[in-house]
Each structure stands twice: as structure tokens, then as C-alpha cells.
Amino acid sequence: MKETLLNPEIEARVDVILSMLSVQEKIGQLFQEKAECENLEELKSRIRAGRVVEGYGEDPYLTGQLGAAAVEGYQGSELQQMKQSKRVVACAKHFIGYGASEGGRDYETTEITEHSLRNAYMPPFREVLDRGCMTVMSSFNELNGETASGSHRLLTELLKEELGFAGFVVSDWAAVEELISHGIAANHREAARISLSAGMDMEMVTRCFLDSLESLLESGAVSAGRLDDAVRRVLRAKLMYGLFEDPYTPVEPEALEIHTSDLALARRAVAESAVLLKNRAATLPLQRSRGKTLLTGPLLHAQAPLLGTWSMDGQPDDVTTYQAAFAAEWGSEAYVTHDPALMDQGLAMAHNHKSNQIDQIVVFIGEDSSRGGEHFSVSDLSLPPGQVEYVESLAAIGLPLTVVITAGRPLLIERILRCADAVLYSFHGGVQAGPGVFDTLTGAHDPRGHLPITFPRATGQIPIYHNRKTTGRPWSNGYIDQVDQPSLAFGYGLSYTSFEVAELSVNASSYPCDAETVELSLRVSNTGPRAGKALIQFYAHDHVASLARPTRFLCHHLWVPLAAAESQVVQVRIPTKRLGFYNRQGELTIEPGQFTFYAGLDSNADLNASLELVGS
Structure with a gap:
């Protein structure tokens, strides 16, 4: 978990260097955890999981913003020029729900509601796919009884059709063969049939596809159309990366050339x-x-x-x-x-x-x-x-x-x-x-x-996270032997100077639901002895909705550089779509009603202002 600040610019610059070093090592594809956030059901146990270190934290907005910047850094903006510009193919993983494993134990069973799946787990994938991420890795886990690497609903209906993913899906390490351990397949042949038919395009490490697809195709157990689709997706990625023009790599990779500027950027990233x-x-x-x-x-x-x-x-x-x-x-x-x-x-x-x-x-x-x-x-x-x-x-x-x-x-x-x-x-x-x-x-x-994840006071306090729901009895949600507050709040982080926020206001008391943005303003002041850069975080609360929503959710952030004793009034435009949620059909829904915005230095921000969305 290196992403303790919402700074997509540094994230992208670091990942440019990583991609260039990977190309020197003749590596053309990088896998990374960062499309999956630690959120909602995930936090019932996930903090204890070792792979929490690989993600961007507990918030879908945070994960999506930084994940998209990572894709930009790895692949660049011109996909046809990836190889020439020493970039690599990015892979978002794991699709989907891996982080919700029971007890925080890797590979365990996961149970996620449809509402949480669409509003906590899928949004970061939407962001990275919209940025052009070319590959996605399927997950080890079974989700609500379906194995992620053998689920047509997850890999085809949600990922390829609903999210419009045109790249290829690669299994996690041996995940196709592990359908046998899950009790979904009796042997390698069945595992290959189930996984390919579900929407898997490439198998990692094991040989289920290699050993069985020819006979499965001859018997009609898998369709030629599905196999053609898988091949087409893989070939498209290879074509875009330039492997047909330069298909071979040396037996020995060239020595890594790490520049002084690369080390300086790494040092700055650690410091900040x-x-x-x-x-x-x-x-x-x-x-x-x-x-x-x-x-x-x-x-x-x-x-x-x-x-x-x-x-x-x-x-x-x-x-x-x-x-x-x-x-x-x-x-x-x-x-x-x-x-x-x-x-x-x-x-x-x-x-x-x-x-x-x-x-x-x-x-x-x-x-x-x-x-x-x-x-x-x-x-x-x-x-x-x-x-x-x-x-x-x-x-x-x-x-x-x-x-x-x-x-x-x-x-x-x-x-x-x-x-x-x-x-x-x-x-x-x-x-x-x-x-x-x-x-x-x-x-x-x-x-x-700033902390990308909430710090509990005790292990038994898990789950504890900033975007909780109120429940019907919010006054009676805690433990009798523990303070009902975290040790450290999501978004918390001090500076060597100090900042204050004040005078939060909305530019209009109401906006139509189909408005592009809603506009706010506030004053940010440096009240300390030295120059600094304040991370102002904006959280929203939807007062009444057709589905239960969090008490507050992160919807925007803003870095404000200030000299010592300087004060600025800043104007903020928040995309209205960030106030909505996805319904059971996967449609973005922005409902009319009252919204309260909170602005401050962490998720406990209490400075607030309200507006109303109107219309259908």
C-alpha cells in the first residue's frame, strides 16, 4: 500500500519508469492489484490479509483515480506506440471480489451483495478500463457460489458486455485448474470447457487449455465462435504492442539502466x-x-x-x-x-x-x-x-x-x-x-x-471504514467494550504547517440531475509557519435514496499549495455522476433529493453545505 496520497501525477510518473525498466528486462505486460479496493464487505476481514499491501486502500474513488493514472503511466496515451515509447501492457486485477475473502484469508470464499458489487467493487474497474487498460486478470475466489474464473456472468456479462471490455482476460496463477479444487470441474478437460465458455481468454501456467481445447472444439463442447473471440482478443493486444514486427526477445535481458532522475523520483515519492x-x-x-x-x-x-x-x-x-x-x-x-x-x-x-x-x-x-x-x-x-x-x-x-x-x-x-x-x-x-x-x-x-485506509483500535473492531451505512439504529452500532471510533480516520495526515477550511458554500441551491457538475467554493488557509500543500477532501451524503447509501462517501479531492499565512478562496466543480449509484441493472442512477457536502482534511470533516438535485 504505497498510495498514501491522492497524487495521480506522481503515480503516473513512477509507473512510466517502471514500464521502461520492464522493457529493458524484456517484459511486455505488468500485472497489478490496483483495480480492486478494500471496501465495504471487504473490510470485514481484509485488513488482516497480506495482499492489502498491494491495493490503493478502502475507497472506490481513490482506487479508480490512482488506478487510471497507473494505466496511463504503464501504457501511455498512444497505444499503437507502446513498444516504441518503452511502455508495457497493463493488467487490472483481480476480477472480482477477491478482496472480500472470509477472515482475510487469501483464496477464501466471498459473499458480496449485488449493490456492493456494483458500487464498491466495479467502479474502479470502470475507471481503468475507460483509460484503456488492455488486459484483466480473473480472480481465484468463488463469489456468491460462482468461481470467478469459471463464471459467465462475471467474465462475459459484467466485464465484457456491461463494462465493454475489449481486451483479453488472463487467469490468475493456475486458477483454471483450480476449478477442480473448487468442486466445479471433475478434471482438466471440464475445467478448460467451463473457463473458456465463461469468457476466459488465456490460461496462466497450467495446461488445461493446451491439452484439451482441440478435442473440446472437435466434439462441439466449446464453440468455434468463443475460441475465435479469445484468439482475436489476444492477437489484437499483441498487434497493438508490436509483437508481430518484433516478436523475439534476447535469451539474456539487457542490464538495467537506472538513471539518477529515476532514483530522485523514487526518493520524492517515498518522502511525500x-x-x-x-x-x-x-x-x-x-x-x-x-x-x-x-x-x-x-x-x-x-x-x-x-x-x-x-x-x-x-x-x-x-x-x-x-x-x-x-x-x-x-x-x-x-x-x-x-x-x-x-x-x-x-x-x-x-x-x-x-x-x-x-x-x-x-x-x-x-x-x-x-x-x-x-x-x-x-x-x-x-x-x-x-x-x-x-x-x-x-x-x-x-x-x-x-x-x-x-x-x-x-x-x-x-x-x-x-x-x-x-x-x-x-x-x-x-x-x-x-x-x-x-x-x-x-x-x-x-x-x-494521507491514510488510504482506516486504522482500527483493535483487531476485533474490523470492519471499520469511513463510508459505512447508518442502519436503522445508528446510535446502537458499537461494541460495549470499545470506543466506536477508529484509531485514525481515513484520509488523515498531518503536515509541518497547519491548514484550516472555512466558508464552504454551494454556488446554487439546486441543480438538475442531468447537470454536468455541481459547484462549490470554500476558503483554505495556511495557518502555520511554512509553505505547504493542503489536500482538501470532499465527501457527500445522500439524505434519501431508493437504496441504502453510505453516511458519507469521498467524491472529490483538491490539492491547494499555500505560502505561510496565505489564504485562498477556491472554486470546486464536482461531476454530478459521482453523486449517483448503479442500480441492479447496472445503470447509473442520479436521484433527485438533498445532498450535503463535507469538506476538510480527513473523513471526519464537519464543515458542510447542502444543495438539492431536481428533476428525474
């Missing part, structure tokens, strides 16, 4: 996506003082964990550690550290801070990347054993304490938030993790990250 969760008494940015900084914690010298999941080809030695970044920027004389295997040494040095000339502490904690990724699910969201206690012991000493948490998912950090002076959350940053986090800690870059 770090999420500042607490900053008591302006502990951050760190200042290089006359004394020394104690650098400690189990992740201080880590390399492989910073690469994150799905990094089998990554080279840990290429990763600049947190400690190495401080050494390069401040010099080794500015800090003290200890044997990374002996945390008690760090505690002893902190207790003897006067003799060691220590005047501030930075501790690096979190989870190893082996606790995330496919089939690495957890039952408990706590930090690994001993880390919370270690931080609390350091906090008791009384020196300014900054905690950097590196993880791939939300963790239970209430005790850390209570005892630390500053807390920075950094998802896996890759080879530039150390320098990027250093830039944020020292103020070279302002932290601009």
Missing part, C-alpha cells in the same frame, strides 16, 4: 507519501543539534523488508537503509547507534544519554515484508512482540522521541501514539526508503501522505 500521524511540540522536522541523535530499533539497518512484497527479483543490497541515509546526509558523528541484534544496548545508551551526549531519539519499528503479500495473512494486527514495550521504555526516559513505523497494512498503534512525541508511518519504500524518510524527518520534504 509518508504519513505524519503525530507531532507534539514540533518535534519534527528533526534538527541537527550540538548533541547526538540516538538511532535505534529493529528496522534501522533493514534492507530486504523495505523492498516490500512481490520483490523476489529485488536486490536488498540496493536498498539504502535508514541508518545509511543519516550517515550520508548528516555524517556518522551526528548520531550514535548500536548492535542491531541487541535492543537492550539501545535502551542502555538512552538511559545514559548525558554521558553519550544524546538529546533526541529516533526509533525504527514495524513489520517485516514476510508478514505481507499473497497468502501471508495474520489474525492479529499487533506490532511484532516486544516493539511496543521497547518504545514505551524509551519514552519513559523523557527525551524527544520520534517513531518511524514501516509496514504494509494498518497496525494497532494506540500505545505508540500515546507515548511518542512524533510518529511517521511509511509503507514499504523500496531502494530509496532510507533517503526518502530522511527527507521527511528533516523537513527537506513536507509529509503529504
Whole structure:
């Protein structure tokens, strides 16, 4: 989960670099998780799933915006020029409902209502397909009793017909053969028949298609028209990518050429996506003082964990550690550290801070990347054993304490938030993790990250997410042994300056339902000591609808750069279609009635203004 800020421009630029490096490696297609969001039913358990690290968060709008930017970065805007411009074919996955697995366990059963399927799971796919994504990967799971890789309704009726997808569908790893394990097919031949007939165009890894399609075609068990359609879809993608002009790749890929500008962009992405969760008494940015900084914690010298999941080809030695970044920027004389295997040494040095000339502490904690990724699910969201206690012991000493948490998912950090002076959350940053986090800690870059997913107070609080529905008794929805609020709200993130929003108003009290946009205005002010960039988030509430809707849902965002003490009135146009929902027939429905808009810095925004949509 690297996407902690709604910045499609950075997402697209990063993915341009990834596509170019992939072409150097003679890779022509990239698979990515990012068309599926962690939302609604998904959050009943999904935070515990290892693959939560691969997505864009819990919100359909967020996922769609950033997923579309990723497609733009990978494929470019001119599909006929992909290969010449060193771009690759993008693949949106997994279609569909994979994220709703029971208990957060990969490959498990999923149950999703028709309403949630169309309004939480399908919208991000609409966005990436509208941007021209050329391939889609089917999912492992069964959804409401139908296996996703063998369902005609999902692959043909919803994906190809309703969403108008003209590219090809590729199975996930061995998903066609796994129809046998699902109990849907008795053997490879049946698995091939069911999957191809459902709308699968390409099988990954296993040989069900290869071994059985010829005889299935001869017997009439599969139609020539369906087979022709599958072949045509695959050939069209190869033609557009230029494989008929240049079909061969070298036995050995050429050496990767990583430019200084590529590393600079990676460093900037790490710095700006770090999420500042607490900053008591302006502990951050760190200042290089006359004394020394104690650098400690189990992740201080880590390399492989910073690469994150799905990094089998990554080279840990290429990763600049947190400690190495401080050494390069401040010099080794500015800090003290200890044997990374002996945390008690760090505690002893902190207790003897006067003799060691220590005047501030930075501790690096979190989870190893082996606790995330496919089939690495957890039952408990706590930090690994001993880390919370270690931080609390350091906090008791009384020196300014900054905690950097590196993880791939939300963790239970209430005790850390209570005892630390500053807390920075950094998802896996890759080879530039150390320098990027250093830039944020020292103020070279302002932290601009905002949480893409709600942080619970306890594992048992799941599901907890920002776009919940009211139910008939909203006053009685909580647990008797837990506060009915998250630890940290969706969209939350601090800056080294401070912002205020005020004077939200609608430009007209009513708009027709078929209006292109609705227009609002508000004042955004920088009330802090330095320049900054505010992420203003807009949420909407539909007061009365024919189907139950969330109490509020993210419908727009706006970045506003402001100098210190500057104030601006900004005009906002929100597409009216974002206020609608999809009905059971898959039709976008925008109903008349009252809508309230909330504007602010996270999903708890309370500044509001209302308007009415009129007409049919």
C-alpha cells in the first residue's frame, strides 16, 4: 500500500519508469492489484490479509483515480506506440471480489451483495478500463457460489458486455485448474470447457487449455465462435504492442539502466507519501543539534523488508537503509547507534544519554515484508512482540522521541501514539526508503501522505471504514467494550504547517440531475509557519435514496499549495455522476433529493453545505 496520497501525477510518473525498466528486462505486460479496493464487505476481514499491501486502500474513488493514472503511466496515451515509447501492457486485477475473502484469508470464499458489487467493487474497474487498460486478470475466489474464473456472468456479462471490455482476460496463477479444487470441474478437460465458455481468454501456467481445447472444439463442447473471440482478443493486444514486427526477445535481458532522475523520483515519492500521524511540540522536522541523535530499533539497518512484497527479483543490497541515509546526509558523528541484534544496548545508551551526549531519539519499528503479500495473512494486527514495550521504555526516559513505523497494512498503534512525541508511518519504500524518510524527518520534504485506509483500535473492531451505512439504529452500532471510533480516520495526515477550511458554500441551491457538475467554493488557509500543500477532501451524503447509501462517501479531492499565512478562496466543480449509484441493472442512477457536502482534511470533516438535485 504505497498510495498514501491522492497524487495521480506522481503515480503516473513512477509507473512510466517502471514500464521502461520492464522493457529493458524484456517484459511486455505488468500485472497489478490496483483495480480492486478494500471496501465495504471487504473490510470485514481484509485488513488482516497480506495482499492489502498491494491495493490503493478502502475507497472506490481513490482506487479508480490512482488506478487510471497507473494505466496511463504503464501504457501511455498512444497505444499503437507502446513498444516504441518503452511502455508495457497493463493488467487490472483481480476480477472480482477477491478482496472480500472470509477472515482475510487469501483464496477464501466471498459473499458480496449485488449493490456492493456494483458500487464498491466495479467502479474502479470502470475507471481503468475507460483509460484503456488492455488486459484483466480473473480472480481465484468463488463469489456468491460462482468461481470467478469459471463464471459467465462475471467474465462475459459484467466485464465484457456491461463494462465493454475489449481486451483479453488472463487467469490468475493456475486458477483454471483450480476449478477442480473448487468442486466445479471433475478434471482438466471440464475445467478448460467451463473457463473458456465463461469468457476466459488465456490460461496462466497450467495446461488445461493446451491439452484439451482441440478435442473440446472437435466434439462441439466449446464453440468455434468463443475460441475465435479469445484468439482475436489476444492477437489484437499483441498487434497493438508490436509483437508481430518484433516478436523475439534476447535469451539474456539487457542490464538495467537506472538513471539518477529515476532514483530522485523514487526518493520524492517515498518522502511525500509518508504519513505524519503525530507531532507534539514540533518535534519534527528533526534538527541537527550540538548533541547526538540516538538511532535505534529493529528496522534501522533493514534492507530486504523495505523492498516490500512481490520483490523476489529485488536486490536488498540496493536498498539504502535508514541508518545509511543519516550517515550520508548528516555524517556518522551526528548520531550514535548500536548492535542491531541487541535492543537492550539501545535502551542502555538512552538511559545514559548525558554521558553519550544524546538529546533526541529516533526509533525504527514495524513489520517485516514476510508478514505481507499473497497468502501471508495474520489474525492479529499487533506490532511484532516486544516493539511496543521497547518504545514505551524509551519514552519513559523523557527525551524527544520520534517513531518511524514501516509496514504494509494498518497496525494497532494506540500505545505508540500515546507515548511518542512524533510518529511517521511509511509503507514499504523500496531502494530509496532510507533517503526518502530522511527527507521527511528533516523537513527537506513536507509529509503529504494521507491514510488510504482506516486504522482500527483493535483487531476485533474490523470492519471499520469511513463510508459505512447508518442502519436503522445508528446510535446502537458499537461494541460495549470499545470506543466506536477508529484509531485514525481515513484520509488523515498531518503536515509541518497547519491548514484550516472555512466558508464552504454551494454556488446554487439546486441543480438538475442531468447537470454536468455541481459547484462549490470554500476558503483554505495556511495557518502555520511554512509553505505547504493542503489536500482538501470532499465527501457527500445522500439524505434519501431508493437504496441504502453510505453516511458519507469521498467524491472529490483538491490539492491547494499555500505560502505561510496565505489564504485562498477556491472554486470546486464536482461531476454530478459521482453523486449517483448503479442500480441492479447496472445503470447509473442520479436521484433527485438533498445532498450535503463535507469538506476538510480527513473523513471526519464537519464543515458542510447542502444543495438539492431536481428533476428525474
